[in-house]
Amino acid sequence: MSGVSAESQVRDPMRAAQEYLLNRPWWELVLRGLFIMIFGIIAIAWPDISLWALILVFGVFIFVEGLFQMVAAFSVKKEDPSWSLMFISGLFSFIIGIF
Numbered sequence: 001m002s003g004v005s006a007e008s009q010v011r012d013p014m015r016a017a018q019e020y021l022l023n024r025p026w027w028e029l030v031l032r033g034l035f036i037m038i039f040g041i042i043a044i045a046w047p048d049i050s051l052w053a054l055i056l057v058f059g060v061f062i063f064v065e066g067l068f069q070m071v072a073a074f075s076v077k078k079e080d081p082s083w084s085l086m087f088i089s090g091l092f093s094f095i096i097g098i099f
Helices: 006-022 026-045 052-073 084-098
Strands: none
Touching: 026 052, 052 084
């Protein structure tokens, strides 16, 4: 048996996820929040066209999120060996946002 407890094995990925989220630029979180608020306001204000508006806003959101994720993948390239998965995920989001 190694000296590492099961609890510490669970905490390390959680701590890494928390550090990743807390170290992101503040303006990225604000931009995400604005897109989500616009998404909700459109759904409430115009229920007759909300489906098309939501599809459009969601597409823009996914497009921008994909761009941010691809840029973030290159910024952590030296520190994170799984940066390519982050880039591929961002690329898929980017492509889905175009459609």
